[in-house]
Amino acid sequence: xxxxxxxxxxxxxxxxxxxxxxxxxxxxxxxxxxxxxxxxxxxxxxxxxxxxxxxxxxxxxxxxxxxxxxxxxxxxxxxxxxxxxxxxxxxxxxxxxxxxxxxxxxxxxxxxxxxxxxxxxxxxxxxxxxxxxxxxxxxxxxxxxxxxxx
Amino acid sequence: xxxxxxxxxxxxxxxxxxxxxxxxxxxxxxxxxxxxxxxxxxxxxxxxxxxxxxxxxxxxxxxxxxxxxxxxxxxxxxxxxxxxxxxxxxxxxxxxxxxxxxxxxxxxxxxxxxxxxxxxxxxxxxxxxxxxxxxxxxxxxxxxxxxxxxxxxxxxxxxxxxxxxxxxxxxxxxxxxxxxxxxxxxxxxxxxxxxxxxxxxxxxxxxxxxxxxxxxxxxxxxxxxxxxxxxxxxxxxxxxxxxxxxxxxxxxxxxxxxxxxxxxxxxxxxxxxxxxxxxxxxxxxxxxxxxxxxxxxxxxxxxxxxxxxxxxxxxxxxxxxxxxxxxxxxxxxxxxxxxxxxxxxxxxxxxxxxxxxxxxxxxxxxxxxxxxxxxxxxxxxxxxxxxxxxxxxxxxxxxxxxxxxxxxxxxxxxxxxxxxxxxxxxxxxxxxxxxxxxxxxxxxxxxxxxxxxxxxxxxxxxxxxxxxxxxxxxxxxxxxxxxxxxxxxxxxxxxxxxxxxxxxxxxx
Numbered sequence: 001x002x003x004x005x006x007x008x009x010x011x012x013x014x015x016x017x018x019x020x021x022x023x024x025x026x027x028x029x030x031x032x033x034x035x036x037x038x039x040x041x042x043x044x045x046x047x048x049x050x051x052x053x054x055x056x057x058x059x060x061x062x063x064x065x066x067x068x069x070x071x072x073x074x075x076x077x078x079x080x081x082x083x084x085x086x087x088x089x090x091x092x093x094x095x096x097x098x099x100x101x102x103x104x105x106x107x108x109x110x111x112x113x114x115x116x117x118x119x120x121x122x123x124x125x126x127x128x129x130x131x132x133x134x135x136x137x138x139x140x141x142x143x144x145x146x147x148x149x150x
Numbered sequence: 151x152x153x154x155x156x157x158x159x160x161x162x163x164x165x166x167x168x169x170x171x172x173x174x175x176x177x178x179x180x181x182x183x184x185x186x187x188x189x190x191x192x193x194x195x196x197x198x199x200x201x202x203x204x205x206x207x208x209x210x211x212x213x214x215x216x217x218x219x220x221x222x223x224x225x226x227x228x229x230x231x232x233x234x235x236x237x238x239x240x241x242x243x244x245x246x247x248x249x250x251x252x253x254x255x256x257x258x259x260x261x262x263x264x265x266x267x268x269x270x271x272x273x274x275x276x277x278x279x280x281x282x283x284x285x286x287x288x289x290x291x292x293x294x295x296x297x298x299x300x301x302x303x304x305x306x307x308x309x310x311x312x313x314x315x316x317x318x319x320x321x322x323x324x325x326x327x328x329x330x331x332x333x334x335x336x337x338x339x340x341x342x343x344x345x346x347x348x349x350x351x352x353x354x355x356x357x358x359x360x361x362x363x364x365x366x367x368x369x370x371x372x373x374x375x376x377x378x379x380x381x382x383x384x385x386x387x388x389x390x391x392x393x394x395x396x397x398x399x400x401x402x403x404x405x406x407x408x409x410x411x412x413x414x415x416x417x418x419x420x421x422x423x424x425x426x427x428x429x430x431x432x433x434x435x436x437x438x439x440x441x442x443x444x445x446x447x448x449x450x451x452x453x454x455x456x457x458x459x460x461x462x463x464x465x466x467x468x469x470x471x472x473x474x475x476x477x478x479x480x481x482x483x484x485x486x487x488x489x490x491x492x493x494x495x496x497x498x499x500x501x502x503x504x505x506x507x508x509x510x511x512x513x514x515x516x517x518x519x520x521x522x523x524x525x526x527x528x529x530x531x532x533x534x535x536x537x538x539x540x541x542x543x544x545x546x547x548x549x550x551x552x553x554x555x556x557x558x559x560x561x562x563x564x565x566x567x568x569x570x571x572x573x574x575x576x577x578x579x580x581x582x583x584x585x586x587x588x589x590x591x592x593x594x595x596x597x598x599x600x601x602x603x604x605x606x607x608x609x610x611x612x613x614x615x616x617x618x619x620x621x622x623x624x625x626x627x628x629x630x631x632x633x634x635x636x637x638x639x640x641x642x643x644x645x646x647x648x649x650x651x652x653x654x655x656x657x658x
Contacts, residue, residue, distance in 0.1 A: 008205045015197055016579075023190035106564050128567030130179040130629060144629070146181060149568040 063089040070096035070113070073138025080143030082133075084125045086150050092121040100138055104145060106131035178530045179629055181567045182438075183574060188626040191575045192619045195582045199611045202583065206590050207604055216407065223390065223398035233390065237294045244291040244347075246545055251344025255547035261340035262545040265538050267347070268333070273531040276380060280520060283388055284381025287367075290374055292354040296363050299355075309362030313369060318416035321357070321370040325350075326422065327477060329372060330429045334436070335473060375422065379516060382408035406517060406584050410592060414512035417505065421480055423512050424487065426519040427617065428479035430526055431624055436472055438627035445471055483617075487515075490613035498597050498606040510596060511610065514588040518614065521581025522621050525574040533562040574625055582618040586611060 064084045069077030084090055094102060094111065095118050102111040102121065106129060111121045113135075125147040133142040224230075243266070251263035258264045279286060287293075300307050332338060332346060350372075358366040367374045381387075383406055389399040414420050435441045449471065450464055491508045494500075500507065543556035550556065589610040597606040 004205070008201060012198055012201055015201065016194055019190055019194050019197070023186045023193070025186050106562075108561070127564050128181065129564055129570075130181050132179070144179070147567070148181065149566065 063091065065091040065093065068092060068094045068142065070094065070098070070100070070135070070142070073098060073100065073135055073140050075140075075142045082143065082145045083148065084145070085148050086125055086128050088125050090123055090125050090145070094119045094121070098138075101136040102142070103134050103136055104131055105134070107145075178533050180529055180570050180574070180625075182628050183571045183622070183626045185626055187571055187575055188622045191579055191622050192615075194579055195618045195622075196615050198579070198583055199586045199615055202586050202590060203604070203607050203611060206594065206607065216403070216410075219402040221400040221402065223400050233288060236289050237291075240289040240291040241294050244351075248344045248347050250545045250547075251340040251347070253546055254340055256339060256341070258340060259534075259537070260541075260547060262538075262541040262547075263340050263343055265534055265541060267343060269531055269534045270538055272333075273527050274535060276377070277524065277528075277531075279377045279380045280383040283384035283386035284378050285388065286373060286377040286381075288388060288390060290367065290371070292351060292358075292371065293363065293367055293374075295351075296355060296358045300363075307358050307363045309365060310360050313361040313365035315416075317369070318418035319369050319375055319422055320418045322372050322375040323418055323422050323425065325353075325370075325372040326376070326425055326429075330425075330433075331473065331476065334433060334476065335469070375419075376426075379423065379426075379513070380520065382406075382411070382513065383516065383520060384408065406588060409513040409516055409588055410595075414509040417509070420487075420509055420512040421484065423515055423519065424483040425480040427515060427522065428483045429476065430519065430522050431483075431621060432476050432479045434522075434526055434621075434624040435627065436475070437630055438624070439630040440627055442630040486616070487613065490609045494593075494606055494609040497609060500597065500606075502596070507596070511589055511592055514585050514592055514610075515614075515617070517581040517584040517588065518617055518621070521577045525577050525621075525625065528573075529565055529570060532565060536560050536563065575622070578618060578621060578625075582614060586614050589614065 064082070066082050067078045068075060082090070082092075092111075094113055096113045097115050098113075099115060100113045102113055102119070103109070104121070104123075106127060107123060109121060109123060111119050113119045125145075128147045128149045131145045131147070133144055134140065135142060247263045247266050250261060250266075254261045254263065275286075296307055336342070336346075338346060354366070354371055357370045360366075361370070369375070385403055385405045385408075387401040387403065387408065389401065414423070445468055450468070453467070454461075454464060488504060488508060491511065492504050495502070495504055495507055502510075537560060539555050540558050540560060543553045544550040590607050593606045593610065
């Protein structure tokens with residue numbers, strides 16, 4: 001029986017394992033390089049949103065609250081890309097100048113929004129992935145929720 | 151008045167950028183793979199590729215493993231009742247799809263035709279073909295229709311023109327480009343999809359009538375060409391179209407080895423394979439932030455400074471730019487590919503032309519293209535595919551319950567991001583290794599003389615590591631769903647630009 005292919009496969013597996021352990025970091029980092037800009041974006045200052053400094057890269061799991069502002073069916077305040085870790089409690093406070101229906105894909109959550117009243121949507125980020133956030137009536141994309149694994 | 155209308159159209163365009171229409175089938179985005187995974191996979195691809203070269207270097211005469219086993223297929227299967235039933239069923243499904251599209255619910259997620267075509271056929275049947283071989287050649291609904299017509303009116307499909315050899319696979323390639331455009335930018339609702347399918351049916355039947363069935367279904371019918379290539383991956387090859395009296399034959403072979411059986415027989419087929427690669431790469435990249443910014447931070451400021459066109463003009467222009475990039479993409483890949491083939495020719499001092507060598511190695515790219523397709527789309531298949539179970543009970547959305555499944559509550563299966571990442575990286579590495587292996591077997595076949603054989607493998611190795619790294623990199627790019635800060639100071643002509651995942655900017 002030809003041992004050569006087996007030897008090579010064994011070496012290949014060893015190489016793959018070695019590289020995996022070399023590259024894998026200790027803890028998962030949120031790719032939040034740009035969210036500093038996201039939070040500090042122009043327009044009316046987002047109330048209560050993460051301040052203009054670098055977004056949290058600490059690994060402490062905590063609850064996240066995001067303030068979103070909608071004017072004329074468009075997002076005008078608050079971060080558009082909501083990045084959280086799996087398992088965190090997420091709260092969205094939405095202020096709008098019109099009536100609409102907010103829909104979070106994947107989680108399939110709906111929130112009815114009325115003018116001059118802060119609507120709150122609370123849920124546990126139990127599914128990882130990238131989920132679009134949209135307004136049904138205005139048919140616009142508000143942004144997205146990204147839930148990263150632990 | 152004119153400006154008002156343009157403004158309204160523009161606003162309508164912007165508001166249509168809703169998530170539901172972003173792709174033909176709605177949004178399923180995967181999280182970008184973490185950078186460390188990308189680095190790991192790229193390094194692994196590189197090192198394993200060298201390992202494979204090492205294997206071949208020390209394996210004198212690693213002849214192709216073309217051992218095949220032929221199995222006679224009983225009359226029942228070959229041309230018999232079972233096959234006839236399958237063929238009829240195939241036409242029936244095509245009919246149901248078109249009718250459901252025309253008369254079924256307008257909501258794309260609820261319409262049988264959308265899920266069946268984009269998810270079950272384009273994805274599911276594609277992957278199935280890689281497993282069980284090119285069965286489409288046997289049950290191609292359009293071919294079946296032509297066969298039926300020919301039986302009733304013999305002579306309808308006797309070729310009026312000989313198929314010109316220079317035309318090659320360009321008709322299929324053109325249709326392929328139109329198909330991908332439809333998928334990415336067409337935003338076709340169910341009725342639009344059904345209309346397109348009707349149109350495609352007409353094109354196919356007319357093409358077969360003009361050039362004969364064999365010629366058209368070999369060179370012109372998009373899915374026949376595509377699935378024939380994918381079928382080369384499978385360990386099964388079907389020979390059931392033999393003259394009556396000869397038993398049908400099923401050939402068993404090693405997986406992927408079918409890709410080495412013959413070179414691409416026309417330059418257009420090479421372009422077709424490259425478009426398989428580039429269209430998936432383009433789909434992956436065209437809604438990522440870096441790509442979208444190429445236009446809005448690079449091209450747009452330059453153009454708007456030069457011209458006095460209103461902002462909405464550039465929204466249109468942005469669309470056309472994206473389309474142009476799609477159509478240009480296979481040629482970019484062609485340039486890269488030909489460069490490395492040319493290097494290989496120089497390194498081996500081969501008498502063969504670059505074009506000849508390019509055709510010889512064309513199919514070795516298919517594994518990379520194929521796994522890249524899977525990694526990009528399989529989550530959609532998993533998320534939306536099961537919905538077909540409820541839809542078959544009520545294909546027209548009028549309250550039927552044929553199989554008792556119409557009321558089942560199947561929520562979409564959303565895979566965990568962790569598992570998706572590992573699957574994507576694993577698949578890409580696997581496809582890469584297969585491609586490298588195939589290319590090396592091919593190289594040894596073409597350049598058997600000792601040192602020449604070894605050196606010939608390095609250009610292909612570099613090419614494939616490059617293609618794989620590009621594919622991985624695209625998987626790791628963030629999706630454009632964040633705000634983009636315009637670097638120009640406030641009060642300037644350019645308002646700050648928010649870029650949604652659709653790629654369209656939203657005015658502040």
